[in-house]
Amino acid sequence: MKLTYLLFAGVLTSGAVVAADEAVENPTTEQGVVKIQWQDPKSFRDVKAVSDIQSRYEQRTFEALTKNLNKAAGKTLKPDQKLEMLVTDLDLAGDVRPTFGATMNDIRLIEEIYPPRITFSYKVLEGDKVIMAGDEKLTDMGFMQSVGRMNDKPYRYESKLLADWLNKTVAPKL
Numbered sequence: 001m002k003l004t005y006l007l008f009a010g011v012l013t014s015g016a017v018v019a020a021d022e023a024v025e026n027p028t029t030e031q032g033v034v035k036i037q038w039q040d041p042k043s044f045r046d047v048k049a050v051s052d053i054q055s056r057y058e059q060r061t062f063e064a065l066t067k068n069l070n071k072a073a074g075k076t077l078k079p080d081q082k083l084e085m086l087v088t089d090l091d092l093a094g095d096v097r098p099t100f101g102a103t104m105n106d107i108r109l110i111e112e113i114y115p116p117r118i119t120f121s122y123k124v125l126e127g128d129k130v131i132m133a134g135d136e137k138l139t140d141m142g143f144m145q146s147v148g149r150m151n152d153k154p155y156r157y158e159s160k161l162l163a164d165w166l167n168k169t170v171a172p173k174l
Contacts, residue, residue: 027059029066033073036066036085045091045117051105061092061155068159069166076171082125083170091117093143093157112144116157124170132173138165 028037041047041058049057073083094110116139123133140146143157153159 027062029062031063031066032070033077033082034066034070034085035082036062036069036087038062038087038090040088041090044089046095047090047092048096048106048108050096050108064155065158065162068155069162072159072163072166076166076174077124078126078174080126081131081174083122083166084125085120085122087118087120089117089119090158091115092155110144110157112141115139115141115143116161118158118161124174132170134169136165136169138162140164 026037026039027041028035030036038058041062047058047061048054052060069083077083092108093114093116094108095114096106097109098106117137119137121133121135123130125131138161140157140161143161146160
């Protein structure tokens with residue numbers, strides 16, 4: 001009888017885990033002057049969770065990148081301007097590797113051969129009017145040299161890649 005209850009509890013628990021891992025198909029994150037739609041995250045090159053539920057990891061990643069880009073955009077854009085993006089591919093810095101015996105979780109190995117990459121289209125709005133638009137495919141091959149070793153913020157390489165793009169591409173045209 002106890003075995004039946006244990007099996008039933010196991011089935012209920014596994015169903016809850018599957019339900020918790022259901023991801024939004026095209027999530028949108030918005031912070032301040034930045035709004036980003038993440039198109040089909042399942043097809044992204046590398047946004048793999050190493051020790052978390054995939055959907056939660058994606059949401060946390062997207063929110064952090066939006067927040068960090070908003071900080072940079074707040075300094076670049078005028079008060080009545082807004083940046084909207086449609087991200088079609090994301091490859092976080094590093095590569096996910098399995099650990100054999102040390103832990104049950106995989107680890108993200110950060111090496112120069114795995115640079116951050118992001119592909120997106122964007123538009124800068126002033127009120128309802130589009131004043132600038134374009135498509136970008138960014139890669140930072142020197143990402144290990146451009147961010148200080150003491151910087152331990154999550155997604156620092158990807159955030160710097162987006163902030164540099166904003167300063168070099170968008171700011172001069174405004």
